[in-house]
Amino acid sequence: MESHPVREQAIPRTRPRWRRALPLCLVVGVVAAVQLGERAQNRIRVVQPTARVIDVTLGTGETLGSVLSGFGLDASAARAVGESLRPFVKPQEIRSGKRLRVIVDAKEGIMQGLEYPLREAVLSVTSTPEGWSAERREIPSARVTRVVRGVVSRSLYRDGTAAGLTAAQILELADIFQYEVDFFSDFRRGDTFSVAFEEIRYVDGRREPAKIQAAEVTAGGVPVHAFRHTTEEGEDGYFDNDGRSLRRAFLRAPLNYRRISSHYSVRRMHPILRTVRPHLAIDYAAAAGTPVVCVGRGTVKFTGWHEGYGNLVEVAHGNGYSTRYGHLSRIPPGLRRGDRVAQGDVIGYVGQTGHATGPHLHFEMIQGQRKINFLALRIPSQQQLAGEELGRFTELRDRHLFLLSDAEFRVAQNPS
Numbered sequence: 001m002e003s004h005p006v007r008e009q010a011i012p013r014t015r016p017r018w019r020r021a022l023p024l025c026l027v028v029g030v031v032a033a034v035q036l037g038e039r040a041q042n043r044i045r046v047v048q049p050t051a052r053v054i055d056v057t058l059g060t061g062e063t064l065g066s067v068l069s070g071f072g073l074d075a076s077a078a079r080a081v082g083e084s085l086r087p088f089v090k091p092q093e094i095r096s097g098k099r100l101r102v103i104v105d106a107k108e109g110i111m112q113g114l115e116y117p118l119r120e121a122v123l124s125v126t127s128t129p130e131g132w133s134a135e136r137r138e139i140p141s142a143r144v145t146r147v148v149r150g151v152v153s154r155s156l157y158r159d160g161t162a163a164g165l166t167a168a169q170i171l172e173l174a175d176i177f178q179y180e181v182d183f184f185s186d187f188r189r190g191d192t193f194s195v196a197f198e199e200i201r202y203v204d205g206r207r208e209p210a211k212i213q214a215a216e217v218t219a220g221g222v223p224v225h226a227f228r229h230t231t232e233e234g235e236d237g238y239f240d241n242d243g244r245s246l247r248r249a250f251l252r253a254p255l256n257y258r259r260i261s262s263h264y265s266v267r268r269m270h271p272i273l274r275t276v277r278p279h280l281a282i283d284y285a286a287a288a289g290t291p292v293v294c295v296g297r298g299t300v301k302f303t304g305w306h307e308g309y310g311n312l313v314e315v316a317h318g319n320g321y322s323t324r325y326g327h328l329s330r331i332p333p334g335l336r337r338g339d340r341v342a343q344g345d346v347i348g349y350v351g352q353t354g355h356a357t358g359p360h361l362h363f364e365m366i367q368g369q370r371k372i373n374f375l376a377l378r379i380p381s382q383q384q385l386a387g388e389e390l391g392r393f394t395e396l397r398d399r400h401l402f403l404l405s406d407a408e409f410r411v412a413q414n415p416s
């Protein structure tokens, strides 16, 4: 068995504390208290401990069984412990990096009980006359709405994390506002941000941020808002002040590209044919094999080889829009004409099939019969709330606007 970090603490008989779900992070404090007690041993009579608690972190290749064998359990007893946990946690989830707490008797170090922490509960295994038995105990928690505000002086990332946002929340913001704000270039010194989110606070001191509820950022002095709302169809999304979805009918681009190697143009020297021809598409240069996603939901109209396009996929999106993705190295074998695709579904991989001088995606946006300039298209919003639902949204929006623009904070920020 690999060595694993083990911390021990003595528990006096008078207070069988292990019977309660002890938060793991309190251990350090308890250990310190026990050590103080040991130093004072010469003067004070110490209650002999009858049980000890040992915290174990599973190492690479270790299993619950291999750990328990180190605490005097034979294979069938270890299996019984595993079985008792099975209704609450999948056996394969108890693996390297997971922590558990073993309660052993002070004399011989034989296991008497076990605690396995989950996110919101602790599984407690004890020995009963019927055998090993596990029970789940909730870790008390509360949901608290937090608002983090700040002023951009260096970058939203640095000022945001300094103000108390996590890196994941800043990425979430960039995603929410992807059509409104370019998070790499639009911010100026003095721009502000205000983000409301729920935080789950556990009694053991852990804090976990939940989804962003509302946000206001000013980028280049222009404020933009997002409010989280669950639609009547049960879909979660972010909406602006007027109840328009911040999701658009089309993504900004169908792939993560290196650069645009050719813009939409009515006159272009064709690199292979050496003649002036229109290029009514966007060419995105990217490494061969880069996944290409459908920019909007729709129905597949064509997949396969088509002349200079090489491997081509065409998708119809409704309202007269369709998109074409050319020069693909490959198309997922299951993708067929007539299939429904969602925004963001992978429909192929970058290649240089057909007339192409290097790996890139040839992307066309068609409106009616015309190939239009996708980069100049004002992409319509995916959804506009209306009627009663808009009323419900407006109430929620106003509550969140109040939170985001707390007057006290304004005073604190601008003491003049």
Ligand SMILES: [Zn+2]
Pocket: 262, 279, 281, 282, 283, 361, 362, 363
């Ligand atoms: Zn092209």
